[in-house]
Amino acid sequence: MSQTLAEKILSVKSGGEAHAGDIVIAQVDLSFVQDTTGPLTVRQFQASGFKQLADPKRAVLFIDHAVPSPNSNLSEDHALLREFAGQAGGTISDVGSGVCHQIVAEAWARPGDVIVGADSHTVTAGGLGAFATGMGSSDVAIAMALGKTWLRLPETVRVEVSGELPRGVYAKDLILHLIGLIGADGATYKSLEFGGDTVASMSMSGRFTVANMAVEAGAKVGLFPADAVTRDYLMVRGRGGDYQPLSPDADASYEKTIRISAGGLEPTVSRPHTVDNTAPARELTGTKVQQVVIGTCTNGRLEDMEVAAGILKGKKVHPGTRLIVAPASRGVLLEAIAAGYIQTMIESGAVVLPPGCGPCLGLHQGVLGKGESCLSTANRNFKGRMGNPEAFIYLGSPATAAVTAIAGEITDPREEL
Amino acid sequence: MLKGKAFKFGEGISTDHIIPGRYAHLRSNLPELARHVLEDADPTFASRVNRGDFIVAGGNFGLGSSREHAPLVIKMAGVSAILVKSVARIFFRNAINLGLPVLICDTDKIDDGDELEVDLVTGTVRDITSGSQLTSGRIPEAMLRILEEGGLIPYIQKHGDFKL
Numbered sequence: 001m002s003q004t005l006a007e008k009i010l011s012v013k014s015g016g017e018a019h020a021g022d023i024v025i026a027q028v029d030l031s032f033v034q035d036t037t038g039p040l041t042v043r044q045f046q047a048s049g050f051k052q053l054a055d056p057k058r059a060v061l062f063i064d065h066a067v068p069s070p071n072s073n074l075s076e077d078h079a080l081l082r083e084f085a086g087q088a089g090g091t092i093s094d095v096g097s098g099v100c101h102q103i104v105a106e107a108w109a110r111p112g113d114v115i116v117g118a119d120s121h122t123v124t125a126g127g128l129g130a131f132a133t134g135m136g137s138s139d140v141a142i143a144m145a146l147g148k149t150w151l152r153l154p155e156t157v158r159v160e161v162s163g164e165l166p167r168g169v170y171a172k173d174l175i176l177h178l179i180g181l182i183g184a185d186g187a188t189y190k191s192l193e194f195g196g197d198t199v200a201s202m203s204m205s206g207r208f209t210v211a212n213m214a215v216e217a218g219a220k221v222g223l224f225p226a227d228a229v230t231r232d233y234l235m236v237r238g239r240g241g242d243y244q245p246l247s248p249d250a251d252a253s254y255e256k257t258i259r260i261s262a263g264g265l266e267p268t269v270s271r272p273h274t275v276d277n278t279a280p281a282r283e284l285t286g287t288k289v290q291q292v293v294i295g296t297c298t299n300g301r302l303e304d305m306e307v308a309a310g311i312l313k314g315k316k317v318h319p320g321t322r323l324i325v326a327p328a329s330r331g332v333l334l335e336a337i338a339a340g341y342i343q344t345m346i347e348s349g350a351v352v353l354p355p356g357c358g359p360c361l362g363l364h365q366g367v368l369g370k371g372e373s374c375l376s377t378a379n380r381n382f383k384g385r386m387g388n389p390e391a392f393i394y395l396g397s398p399a400t401a402a403v404t405a406i407a408g409e410i411t412d413p414r415e416e417l
Numbered sequence: 418m419l420k421g422k423a424f425k426f427g428e429g430i431s432t433d434h435i436i437p438g439r440y441a442h443l444r445s446n447l448p449e450l451a452r453h454v455l456e457d458a459d460p461t462f463a464s465r466v467n468r469g470d471f472i473v474a475g476g477n478f479g480l481g482s483s484r485e486h487a488p489l490v491i492k493m494a495g496v497s498a499i500l501v502k503s504v505a506r507i508f509f510r511n512a513i514n515l516g517l518p519v520l521i522c523d524t525d526k527i528d529d530g531d532e533l534e535v536d537l538v539t540g541t542v543r544d545i546t547s548g549s550q551l552t553s554g555r556i557p558e559a560m561l562r563i564l565e566e567g568g569l570i571p572y573i574q575k576h577g578d579f580k581l
Contacts, residue, residue, distance in 0.1 A: 023559050025579050036441045040485055048570050066441065073442040080445070120483040120507055136485035136511035138569045150559060150579045184429065185477040189506050218480065220506055274429060361438035382433040382481060384457040389437070 002249035037118035040137035054147030056089025062100035098329025111226030127207035129226035171206030180278030188218030299377035300328030309341035311402035317349035318408030326358030362387030421469035425529035428475035468495035479508025
């Protein structure tokens with residue numbers, strides 16, 4: 001029987017032909033935690049009586065959410081993860097290395113893998129054609145102990161995108177548009193599978209942005225095919241051997257197909273306090289913001305830095321606005337330095353944070369004040385998300401973020417490009 | 418049979434409403450963390466909820482982060498079950514893994530403060546205050562087996578593997 005990407009991957013990993021609706025026990029190729037979910041994973045792992053990881057070479061403990069540690073409680077959580085790696089095995093990705101999802105993309109994920117991470121944005125690796133999904137601390141503890149997990153094979157919603165993205169419109173606008181269209185629960189329990197000629201020519205950076213936000217529509221995974229673009233991304237990183245082509249069968253069975261014409265898309269912004277509360281950026285012109293954030297697992301890659309620096313070059317950030325830039329990984333930071341993007345952004349008035357999650361989850365490094373508004377390239381704008389339930393968060397692309405930082409109010413990037 | 422009072426919440430209660438990221442430094446100090454349960458949705462909830470009470474809410478409950486601390490602090494508050502129109506995927510799995518039942522039913526028919534009786538075996542929700550009765554959707558078989566053992570860790574301790 002013909003299969004979707006999700007069906008293909010989970011059939012291989014569960015050792016038999018499987019279809020939507022089946023409960024499968026799947027081999028896990030990579031399991032990981034981060035510093036705010038990992039300590040509970042460690043405790044659950046130990047409470048279950050396990051001593052060693054099933055495959056220490058394919059388990060990673062990321063210290064990325066609160067880096068460098070802002071207080072002693074979190075320092076102790078970091079120490080717990082380091083100690084656990086020393087005893088039970090697993091790789092520590094320590095302070096300064098970068099956001100888990102970016103490092104998983106750069107160094108770990110392979111097309112066809114099953115990946116479970118104790119972080120909802122684990123779906124990012126779907127950009128490489130990996131069945132990557134977020135779970136809680138207990139589920140990841142058991143996956144690390146047994147090397148497998150149970151999954152209900154999801155039905156698939158196919159998203160077919162055709163045409164060329166207009167100038168000033170990016171992968172971020174595409175995914176914000178889609179979430180606005182189907183809603184924050186529009187794909188709950190589903191696999192979102194992306195295809196069409198726009199997707200075929202989309203860079204890996206764009207694919208990761210789209211896959212990253214699949215969970216904001218409730219999806220279990222956001223899957224891309226593995227093709228020549230995927231192969232090149234892996235080869236550049238010395239991982240050509242990790243490549244295998246992957247595509248759905250032409251007559252695979254979909255719950256539904258959503259068709260989007262890229263040419264009709266506009267710069268899009270999510271308004272407070274839900275991701276699906278979208279509007280064209282042009283309709284929000286004049287909305288003052290006190291802070292702009294460029295970075296995170298959604299848009300902290302080199303391409304994003306390039307777009308932002310290109311707009312900020314020779315310009316100054318508005319005096320009433322703070323611009324915070326957080327590259328997603330050490331690799332991104334180094335390349336952005338070499339390309340001059342960091343210099344450009346600092347000269348424009350930006351403050352550059354070390355690689356990590358930065359202010360996205362409201363722990364430190366840019367907590368909003370009461371009544372303040374922020375435009376961020378992150379993936380979530382829930383009430384209280386950036387540390388203050390009385391603040392307002394807008395989400396947009398790096399281009400929208402950069403023009404907004406200059407103007408001090410939400411601006412359509414097409415006006416400046 | 419579970420018995421308690423309904424605490425009513427609206428649509429789209431996210432994990433940031435339930436336990437915001439700004440308290441991540443308390444995640445290894447659970448009693449302290451639990452004091453902030455649902456703070457950004459109702460700051461008085463933690464002080465008013467009693468053992469056995471129910472959270473009753475609208476659709477897409479628990480959307481957002483994978484933080485298992487969200488169902489964990491709800492369980493620590495004494496809540497015996499969550500009744501919602503629909504539930505976000507990761508939250509649902511996390512709640513069951515902690516032995517906290519989540520039932521899907523038409524929660525519009527339940528008012529804040531109503532006394533409820535919930536039968537997990539039949540899925541029947543009786544609203545004693547209004548006199549009405551609701552039927553909830555079945556918890557999927559695989560999750561029921563984990564719930565019956567009290568959660569994922571006791572399940573694995575007993576079976577040593579997934580036998581779903």
